[in-house]
Amino acid sequence: MAKALLKKLLAKSEISTLVQAFCQTAQTPVCIYDDKGTPLFGDPGVQEFKCTIPLREGDRIIGAVKGGDDCTIVASLLQYMLNAESERVALGRETLEKYREISMLCDFGAKIGSCLETKEVVRIITGEIRKLLTADIIAVLLCNDHEVITDILSDDGSGEELLVVSLAEGEVVENFLITATPEIVNDLASDPRCAGAPRTFSSTMCVPLKIQEKTVGYVSVNSMKPLEYRARDLKLLTTLSDQTAVALEKARLYKRLEETFYATIRTLAETIEKRDPYTGNHTKRVVDYSLAIAGKLGLPKEYYVRLELAAALHDIGKLGVRDDVLLKDGPLTADEFAHMKKHPTYGEEILKHIKHLEDVIPGIKYHHERCDGQGYPYGLKGEEIDITARIIAVADSFDAMTTDRPYRTALSLDVAFKELIKFSGTQFDAAVVEAFLSVPVREELGMNEGE
Numbered sequence: 510m511a512k513a514l515l516k517k518l519l520a521k522s523e524i525s526t527l528v529q530a531f532c533q534t535a536q537t538p539v540c541i542y543d544d545k546g547t548p549l550f551g552d553p554g555v556q557e558f559k560c561t562i563p564l565r566e567g568d569r570i571i572g573a574v575k576g577g578d579d580c581t582i583v584a585s586l587l588q589y590m591l592n593a594e595s596e597r598v599a600l601g602r603e604t605l606e607k608y609r610e611i612s613m614l615c616d617f618g619a620k621i622g623s624c625l626e627t628k629e630v631v632r633i634i635t636g637e638i639r640k641l642l643t644a645d646i647i648a649v650l651l652c653n654d655h656e657v658i659t660d661i662l663s664d665d666g667s668g669e670e671l672l673v674v675s676l677a678e679g680e681v682v683e684n685f686l687i688t689a690t691p692e693i694v695n696d697l698a699s700d701p702r703c704a705g706a707p708r709t710f711s712s713t714m715c716v717p718l719k720i721q722e723k724t725v726g727y728v729s730v731n732s733m734k735p736l737e738y739r740a741r742d743l744k745l746l747t748t749l750s751d752q753t754a755v756a757l758e759k760a761r762l763y764k765r766l767e768e769t770f771y772a773t774i775r776t777l778a779e780t781i782e783k784r785d786p787y788t789g790n791h792t793k794r795v796v797d798y799s800l801a802i803a804g805k806l807g808l809p810k811e812y813y814v815r816l817e818l819a820a821a822l823h824d825i826g827k828l829g830v831r832d833d834v835l836l837k838d839g840p841l842t843a844d845e846f847a848h849m850k851k852h853p854t855y856g857e858e859i860l861k862h863i864k865h866l867e868d869v870i871p872g873i874k875y876h877h878e879r880c881d882g883q884g885y886p887y888g889l890k891g892e893e894i895d896i897t898a899r900i901i902a903v904a905d906s907f908d909a910m911t912t913d914r915p916y917r918t919a920l921s922l923d924v925a926f927k928e929l930i931k932f933s934g935t936q937f938d939a940a941v942v943e944a945f946l947s948v949p950v951r952e953e954l955g956m957n958e959g960e
């Protein structure tokens with residue numbers, strides 16, 4: 510690299526012309542060598558040189574100028590230009606490094622900023638740290654509202670246990686948790702705070718995750734082998750941690766919002782049950798049966814939330830049905846049944862303004878459709894009916910058949926299963942019925958005869 514610097518400098522025509530001109534004016538031969546003694550400029554065979562002046566880059570000798578007494582001027586000139594070139598290269602390298610760092614931080618900020626899930630935030634930051642620093646275990650310690658650690662998430666699950674041991678035994682970490690200031694300890698063995706404690710790691714670096722004055726967690730970077738973590742590493746970790754803290758807080762608030770949302774949905778579902786007491790616990794069973802069917806159909810886990818919400822809210826539209834119809838003891842008249850048949854549409858009307866439930870509505874709107882087109886309210890057929898609605902139709906009908914109603918007693922499980930088989934492919938989707946029949950209802954769903 511250093512050799513390349515001298516060679517690069519002499520390759521510039523203005524420099525070689527300048528040295529050439531000096532030699533001619535001063536009438537003194539000059540030869541320039543690299544650190545291995547290879548001539549880079551001049552003719553070494555001309556004569557014995559009186560003078561040898563080394564050329565340096567920093568502390569290292571990277572070549573020499575040989576010539577008569579006047580060659581000191583050429584050497585000084587070259588040394589000056591070497592220093593300037595060296596500084597320019599270092600500055601370029603530093604600028605490039607800074608650019609890469611800023612670019613990495615921008616990418617990291619964009620990635621982590623759009624993330625609303627705590628584990629995903631942890632995955633992103635630990636992945637980024639692993640790219641930048643040497644470490645055996647990188648962990649994110651999460652705090653609750655009282656700044657007490659409640660979770661330890663590491664990018665390598667196997668290391669979590671080790672970290673817990675280290676946390677329990679290391680006063681360094683304990684001290685860090687109290688002061689919550691970034692800290693590097695490169696030699697835990699000689700740190701007095703670790704005296705007598707069994708050690709898992711040799712070097713550690715910890716940074717708090719803070720939102721203003723509140724500590725929401727910590728990032729801990731650990732190495733089993735002794736390492737020299739530098740101030741620059743700690744600075745980089747702090748910068749990443751600042752963005753991570755914001756992302757973690759956002760994920761926490763989002764989760765809280767989501768929990769509130771689901772609690773509201775559960776309250777809504779309970780409201781339906783309270784209005785129609787004959788169907789006690791019907792909603793919960795429809796949810797359980799629907800999820801069991803989805804499992805047998807091999808539907809993706811991400812779909813379960815949508816199915817669960819649709820199953821829980823499938824009869825929400827009954828809030829719009831008149832009491833004299835909904836609570837009637839006995840069969841409904843044609844007019845009353847026509848009114849009752851509007852409940853899937855009422856359900857859609859109630860929920861259509863909730864953006865978060867957009868993909869849940871088809872399950873509610875179509876849960877009384879039949880595969881043969883004889884259902885209501887739209888008379889859709891087969892796969893025109895949303896899969897969520899086809900699943901709920903089987904779960905809902907099975908539960909209705911196996912529970913007592915004011916106008917009839919419950920059918921036995923075997924009879925209800927036979928009914929599902931009888932109407933498979935006409936009222937019900939055949940694949941959904943088949944999936945439900947393969948669910949060990951009694952064991953898996955805790956359902957016994959006569960329930």
Ligand SMILES: [Fe+2]
Pocket residue numbers: 823824852876877
């Ligand atoms: Fe219904």
